[in-house]
Amino acid sequence: MATIKDVAKKAGVSVATVSRAMNDKGYVHENTRKLIDEAIRELNYKPNEVARSLYNKKSRLIGLILPDIRNPFFPELARGVEDKMQEHGFRLIIGNADEQLDKELDYIETFKQNNVIGLISASTNAVLTHYEKLSFPLVLLDRTSDHHPSVQADGYEGGRLAAKELVSRGSTRITLLKGPVELQTAQERFKGAVDELFNANVHFDVMTTASFAFHNAEYWAKELFEKYPDTDGVIASNDVVAAAVLHEAHRLGKKIPEQLQIIGFDDIPFSQFLYPPLSTIRQPAYEMGREAAKLLIRQINGETLEAKRIQLPVQFIERQTTRKEERND
Amino acid sequence: MATIKDVAKKAGVSVATVSRAMNDKGYVHENTRKLIDEAIRELNYKPNEVARSLYNKKSRLIGLILPDIRNPFFPELARGVEDKMQEHGFRLIIGNADEQLDKELDYIETFKQNNVIGLISASTNAVLTHYEKLSFPLVLLDRTSDHHPSVQADGYEGGRLAAKELVSRGSTRITLLKGPVELQTAQERFKGAVDELFNANVHFDVMTTASFAFHNAEYWAKELFEKYPDTDGVIASNDVVAAAVLHEAHRLGKKIPEQLQIIGFDDIPFSQFLYPPLSTIRQPAYEMGREAAKLLIRQINGETLEAKRIQLPVQFIERQTTRKEERND
Numbered sequence: 337m338a339t340i341k342d343v344a345k346k347a348g349v350s351v352a353t354v355s356r357a358m359n360d361k362g363y364v365h366e367n368t369r370k371l372i373d374e375a376i377r378e379l380n381y382k383p384n385e386v387a388r389s390l391y392n393k394k395s396r397l398i399g400l401i402l403p404d405i406r407n408p409f410f411p412e413l414a415r416g417v418e419d420k421m422q423e424h425g426f427r428l429i430i431g432n433a434d435e436q437l438d439k440e441l442d443y444i445e446t447f448k449q450n451n452v453i454g455l456i457s458a459s460t461n462a463v464l465t466h467y468e469k470l471s472f473p474l475v476l477l478d479r480t481s482d483h484h485p486s487v488q489a490d491g492y493e494g495g496r497l498a499a500k501e502l503v504s505r506g507s508t509r510i511t512l513l514k515g516p517v518e519l520q521t522a523q524e525r526f527k528g529a530v531d532e533l534f535n536a537n538v539h540f541d542v543m544t545t546a547s548f549a550f551h552n553a554e555y556w557a558k559e560l561f562e563k564y565p566d567t568d569g570v571i572a573s574n575d576v577v578a579a580a581v582l583h584e585a586h587r588l589g590k591k592i593p594e595q596l597q598i599i600g601f602d603d604i605p606f607s608q609f610l611y612p613p614l615s616t617i618r619q620p621a622y623e624m625g626r627e628a629a630k631l632l633i634r635q636i637n638g639e640t641l642e643a644k645r646i647q648l649p650v651q652f653i654e655r656q657t658t659r660k661e662e663r664n665d
Numbered sequence: 666m667a668t669i670k671d672v673a674k675k676a677g678v679s680v681a682t683v684s685r686a687m688n689d690k691g692y693v694h695e696n697t698r699k700l701i702d703e704a705i706r707e708l709n710y711k712p713n714e715v716a717r718s719l720y721n722k723k724s725r726l727i728g729l730i731l732p733d734i735r736n737p738f739f740p741e742l743a744r745g746v747e748d749k750m751q752e753h754g755f756r757l758i759i760g761n762a763d764e765q766l767d768k769e770l771d772y773i774e775t776f777k778q779n780n781v782i783g784l785i786s787a788s789t790n791a792v793l794t795h796y797e798k799l800s801f802p803l804v805l806l807d808r809t810s811d812h813h814p815s816v817q818a819d820g821y822e823g824g825r826l827a828a829k830e831l832v833s834r835g836s837t838r839i840t841l842l843k844g845p846v847e848l849q850t851a852q853e854r855f856k857g858a859v860d861e862l863f864n865a866n867v868h869f870d871v872m873t874t875a876s877f878a879f880h881n882a883e884y885w886a887k888e889l890f891e892k893y894p895d896t897d898g899v900i901a902s903n904d905v906v907a908a909a910v911l912h913e914a915h916r917l918g919k920k921i922p923e924q925l926q927i928i929g930f931d932d933i934p935f936s937q938f939l940y941p942p943l944s945t946i947r948q949p950a951y952e953m954g955r956e957a958a959k960l961l962i963r964q965i966n967g968e969t970l971e972a973k974r975i976q977l978p979v980q981f982i983e984r985q986t987t988r989k990e991e992r993n994d
Contacts, residue, residue, distance in 0.1 A: 366695055397775065405743060405759075406934065411734040418761060422768075427775050430734075430759040432747060439751075446726065446756050450779045550934045579938040586940055605735070605879045609908040611915055611940035 338379035346375035373453075380638055396426045398632065399447035401440060403460040405432045406550050407576055408604040409621055410458065413477060416625020417456055424633055426454075435547065437461050444470075454632045460519050473635030477628040479520045485641040487628040487648070489619040491521045494650040495528025498571045498599045498617050501652050503536045505659045507569025507597050510540040511560060513581075515573035516547055522573060525601060529571055545573050553580035561588060568596055575600035575607045578614055582657065598657040612656030620648050667708035675704035702782075706967055725755045727961065728776035730769060732789040734761045735879050736905055737933040738950055739787065742806060745954020746785055753962055755783075764876065766790050773799075783961045789848050802964035806957040808849045814970040816957040816977070818948040820850045823979040824857025827900045827928045827946050830981050832865045834988045836898025836926050839869040840889060842910075844902035845876055851902060854930060858900055874902050882909035890917060897925055904929035904936045907943055911986065927986040941985030949977050 344351045349368055357364045357372045364372075375381070398421055402410040418428050429452075431443030440459050444466060447455055455470065458477040467474055467484065476486035502510055512529050515522025526542075533540045541564050545556045557580040560570065572578035578600030582592065590596045592612055600607060600616035607614040627646050635641055673680045678697055686693045686701045693701075704710070727750055731739045747757050758781075760772030769788050773795060776784055784799065787806040796803055796813065805815035831839055841858050844851025855871075862869045870893050874885045886909035889899065901907035907929030911921065919925045921941055929936060929945035936943040956975050964970055 397779065405734060405740040406737065408735065408737060411740065411761075414734060414761065415763075418763070427771060428760075429775065429779075430761065431757075432740075432743065432759065434744075434747070442756060446758065450726065450758075579935065583938045583940070583942070606908065606935050609912045610938070611912070613912070 338381040340381070342379055343372065343375045343381050346379060347371040370451075377636070377638060397450065397452045398426050398428050398629075399443070399450075399452040399455045400428055400430045401433050401443050401455070401457040401459055402430060403433050403435050403458055405430075407574070408606060409574065409602045409619070412604065412621035413458060413625040413628075416622040416627075417477075417629045418625070419622075420626040420629035420633075424629075426633070433459060433461075435460055441466055454636050456628050456632055460516065473632055475628045475632045475635075477624060480645050482643050485631045485635070485644045485646075487624050487631065487646045488521060489624060489648050489650050491524030491650075492528035494601060494617040494619070495525035495530075495571075496532045497528075497650065497652050498525075498601065499529040499532035499536070499538075501615070501654075501658060502569040502571060502597055502599055503533070503538050505593075505597060505661055508538060509564075509567050510538060510569040510571060511564045511567040512540050512542050512571045513556065513560070513573040513577060514542055514544045517544065525573075541567070545577060550576055553577045554584070557581045557584035561585070570596065570598045572598060572600050575602040575604045575614060575616055578616065578657075579606070579610055582610055582614065593657050593659045597659060600657075603653050607653075608655070610657075615655045615658040616653050618651045618653045620650075624648055667710040669710070671708055672701065672704045672710050675708060676700040706965070709967060726779065726781045727755050727757050727958075728772070728779075728781040728784045729757055729759045730762050730772050730784070730786040730788055731759060732762050732764050732787055734759070736903070737935060738903065738931045738948070741933065741950035742787060742954040742957075745951040745956075746806075746958045747954070748951075749955040749958035749962075753958075755962070762788060764789055770795055783965050785957050785961055789845065802961055804957045804961045804964075806953060809974050811972055814960045814964070814973045814975075816953050816960065816975045817850060818953060818977050818979050820853030820979075821857035823930060823946040823948070824854035824859075824900075825861045826857075826979065826981050827854075827930065828858040828861035828865070830944070830983075830987060831898040831900060831926055831928055832862070832867050834922075834926060834990055837867060838893075838896050839867060839898040839900060840893045840896040841869050841871050841900045842885065842889070842902040842906060843871055843873045846873065854902075870896070874906060879905055882906045883913070886910045886913035890914070899925065899927045901927060901929050904931040904933045904943060904945055907945065907986075908935070908939055911939055911943065922986050922988045926988060929986075932982050936982075937984065939986075944984045944987040945982050947980045947982045949979075953977055 340351055340354055344354045354372055357369050400417055414430060421428050433440040440461060454473045456475045456477050464481050474484050476484050478488050480486040480488055514526045543560055553576050556577055561584060570581050572581055578598055581598055585592055585596055600614050603616045603618035607616055669680055669683055673683045683701055686698050729746055743759060750757050762769040769790060783802045785804045785806050793810050803813050805813050807817055809815040809817055843855045872889055882905050885906055890913060899910050901910055907927055910927055914921055914925055929943050932945045932947035936945055
């Protein structure tokens with residue numbers, strides 16, 4: 337078990353300096369602080385609780401990049417990350433990339449310059465090369481990669497489940513809203529749904545929604561019914577889009593779920609308050625956030641995880657935009 | 666007009682050092698950097714565009730404290746702050762205080778330690794003493810104080826308007842949901858509504874909702890109809906609570922707006938997708954965020970604003986949870 341002397345020796349400073357750094361008393365140069373930080377991490381040094389807590393508060397800053405805080409799915413993810421991080425004495429700061437690559441790059445820079453000791457990114461951009469040369473651990477959230485630890489929900493199964501539930505409840509002319517093409521999770525959902533619909537031999541049309549953002553959802557909804565007025569089942573790319581489809585369907589006087597079934601994706605808190613309450617595929621956003629935080633903490637504590645992937649299960653939440661299943665008892 | 670020489674002289678360093686600091690080339694001690702930063706600010710020195718943009722990226726970090734990112738009102742505020750800050754080359758990091766004072770204090774510390782050059786707080790806590798001794802400018806958002814510049818919407822008028830619209834549309838047994846007691850904006854709305862209802866001589870009951878948070882909204886909604894089953898008009902403390910009330914009213918088979926009118930507060934994006942679409946008092950969240958950013962930037966540029974208050978107007982958004990106004994033409 338490492339002692340404060342070992343840390344001082346490794347960092348090439350005095351015990352008093354390590355103590356000053358950890359207790360936040362007196363001046364310690366920033367570079368010295370980094371050396372001490374590294375030594376503590378490498379030696380897995382565990383100070384007593386009080387000292388550690390002071391130390392934690394001083395430097396244990398975690399960055400989180402969200403693609404769009406206006407989509408309620410992401411604040412829910414963030415809360416999971418936050419709660420887990422707080423249990424371990426870390427602090428979380430959030431950057432909102434607004435689905436834009438330049439903003440995302442900007443946040444990576446900001447976090448570097450502010451000495452975060454770990455980063456969780458729920459980026460929507462396909463290009464991951466700018467995450468290659470970080471000096472601190474990284475976890476990808478809501479996507480995967482071959483090079484980094486990641487946490488996501490089982491999108492393929494989610495898409496499959498959405499299609500299966502609509503078909504088994506009697507929809508025969510389904511419209512499948514495909515999320516942004518550059519988005520891995522959206523593509524997996526799409527593949528799952530397509531595979532299931534092919535297997536079931538059900539007619540379906542595909543419409544691409546180029547964004548998950550709120551202000552575009554209404555537009556997709558209108559376009560959907562213009563293009564496919566006879567659709568009797570909609571698999572929405574997420575709950576925000578599903579809410580817009582539901583709204584547009586009401587406006588057109590369609591009876592839900594009798595004439596039209598709608599199924600969402602995410603299960604954001606608002607979905608239960610829609611009318612009728614939205615049937616959807618639940619992603620465990622809060623739990624995903626917690627798992628990502630756990631993976632990051634393990635790395636901060638010195639474990640090498642490489643491309644470890646954690647995939648959490650999805651679940652069909654039956655509410656009232658889908659009909660009761662026809663049973664052959 | 667100040668030159669780079671003036672900055673160097675004031676900071677007590679060489680021109681080369683100022684240049685290094687601004688171009689992020691070579692080593693400049695953190696304390697020196699601060700002196701240069703101060704000199705630039707005091708002299709209102711304007712470097713050429715390229716140099717400034719590099720300099721901005723290096724050190725122009727702004728902190729934003731939100732009380733609850735799960736309430737869609739706050740991400741909207743944040744987007745306003747963010748867009749304005751970005752136009753001026755600042756970067757924004759967000760802390761979610763989760764309606765808890767200790768988390769809020771934690772973020773103030775974090776931002777201090779990470780050298781933010783300004784802070785915008787949309788804190789919900791009444792105690793403002795912990796904002797007294799900051800070394801950087803502060804703007805309060807969605808609340809006011811006698812000691813700091815602030816931006817908020819006209820809550821009193823909002824409450825008054827909500828009451829007026831329900832009364833003029835025929836509600837006679839109104840339930841007024843009062844937001845958290847410690848929350849200034851909630852209290853102002855409440856006062857506005859009470860004054861209007863007294864003037865109109867209409868019967869009303871008051872129920873306090875101790876939080877604006879999502880997970881509690883359903884609870885308030887159920888309690889409301891248990892306590893006041895005959896209510897024919899609800900003034901909700903915000904749109905999230907209004908959505909929950911609407912949902913519960915459907916469950917109880919009430920006809921909306923014929924038997925029950927509901928009016929929200931905020932106009933979050935989801936309100937238009939509710940069924941019927943929610944009538945509400947709109948706070949211009951995005952614009953509020955932008956105004957707060959402007960006030961902060963003015964201070965960063967050296968202006969002293971003291972307790973300047975900016976109050977933005979609210980607006981009744983007529984949708985379909987209120988009846989058509991009875992006209993005596």
